[in-house]
Amino acid sequence: MHLEDLEALAARYHAEETHEQEIRVCVAASCQSSGSLPVLEALQSACAGQGNGRCKVKGVGCMGLCSAGPLVAVAKRHAPLNESVLYRAVTPQDAAEILASSGGAPVERLRCPTDQPFFQRQVRIVLERSGLIDPESLPEAIAHGGYSALIQAITEMTPAEVIREVTASGLRGRGGAGYPTGLKWSTVAKMPGAQKYVICNADEGDPGAFMDRAVLESDPHRVLEGMAIAAYAIGASKGYVYVRAEYPLAVARLETAIRAARRAGFLGARVADTPFGFDIELRLGAGAFVCGEETALMASIEGLRGQPRPRPPYPAESGLWGCPTLINNVETFANIASIVRRGSDWFASIGTQGSKGTKVFALAGRIKNTGLIEVPMGISLRTIIEEIGGGIPDGKGFKAVQTGGPSGGCIPADYLDTPVDYDSLKSLGTIMGSGGMIVMDETACMVDVARFFMEFCMSESCGKCVPCRTGTWQMHALLDRIARGEGTPEDLALLEELCEVVQSMSLCGLGQTAPNPVLSTLRYFRHEYEAKLQNQPLRKPQTQRGTG
């Protein structure tokens, strides 16, 4: 198959669609929880009753503003989200009225304006098809440019050219650490060996993060296409998607997408009738946060306990079953097709000097607009929270924003004008992370927040290395004592000392970053820790120590 054949196919799918108006109902997990499936059914039966073919009702992926779900958009065929009429909190009873209004005057009482900053300030690359297409339909993905980058890569580019494009784009890993993607690819490509693997890390374990889930539920073909391009570039013939078992809808849509891609020849022994062969298999996680660490993830794919091992050797050299292996995050793969299709110069023109492109964030916590956003790198935290997020509800004041989950930290109000990029966030003592962004208002107790994350790390520690296994336990005991108002200044000193030990001595990223929430809250909110100490006499009887 050549690019012209795919374009002809896309044109045919376009021609087959004769409707003028589309009614798009979000069927991603969040809106389904708010009751979008009955809305979809009601609209479909009302539309079928009308029977003039002018209007088409379909389920689509995430439109972003999850807190206002179920969301329904009425638009001209293929029109983008911000040119549509968007309705919020729709119920099945509203179906007839919405249908009757399509193409005419909108139903004002349900209207959710799309000219607000939440929609206008976003730049969509990873989410460009999310909310536009039916995630379970391969023809819709193809009609919107799906798989054209894969065909272009394997028919018109050499593997080295693909890697050069990805390197030139400046794309960095979206899983959190920000390792340059092109460099990772070229390292694996250079490794000798007939068998290589591509792994997509969809074990989105950070509490408060749901970006990868939304991408997989809204546009699974984009991820498969990115993986296939990577496989062509590095010379792999087999890929795995390691996805959380807690995401049943994402798993189901991935399975559907893989089957459809195989049938259409985009996966399999001869991809698009070329000698290049690549197939993808799903592997379910089983609820272990540590499996987001790459060596633990590979152990889990091999059917073992998800325990990390020391690196080097890195997976690029000796990964899955000892073979050279490329591991990237869902969002990283989701960027690849756009880079190949539109060129590295275009991608590199978005973002900042050291951080190119966009980042998807899951905005949650004490903020008006919770949901999924995609913003250009370099945007300020203030713009995200005050404009896109709509500020803090109930007239409360802003206190901190937490990024990077249990490996990240809290940023206070003084630093809200910091641009969002890998290096600026690192200098504030937190990390970009996979994209969870939790806003806290003035009622949040920062010692309690630190204890919450330490409890998480303590129970998620795999138990292999002592600093992490014992250190997180001890730090949690100290934080618990301080949070209950029973801590002493010595406890606080010991806590700080332990942070350093666990950070520098742990085997893998889980332990190395576990102290971050404590360190960052100590850095900006030390007075809260000290206020907790002051409630108690400075000296406590020795017998009460060490019982925590």
Place this chain on the structure above:
Amino acid sequence: MIPPPVRPPLPSDDPRWKLVNATMRRHGYAGHALIETLHSVQDAFGYLDEVSLRFVAASLDLPLSKVYGVATFYHVFTLKPPGRHACVVCMGTACYIKNSTALLDGLKARFGLGPGETSEDGALSVLNARCVGACGLAPAVVLDGEVLGKQTPETLLARLEGLIHAS
């Protein structure tokens, strides 16, 4: 020549064992299919008991200790039979900030059950989850597989009482 491995007989004529066997066959009875197989046992039976662990170990030619190690390492797998209704309270960051602890307190006060506990009559299990990814609807609860968003102790208890009385 190595003789082909002897597969153990199915533990009983319960048709669900055929589903488990199908998963193992699909992966060619390879040891790395262990986690996939345990998922299919738990999907079919609701939990993993000694009979199933021994059967999986023998079928995949793995030591029982390794199968037990994997089954107890991962949070998703449970060795205890679940209640007829499962109420999973999300304890992700967004839900925690929006006071999901109050939901757990409410469940404890009404049913006397903490996370990981099942009522004596087997009607209800209370569990907690790390993050179900419904952060936009925090605090969230997964009740018998259905995600309920923006919960308060009152709405959750009312829903549960209705469920338990109906059954």
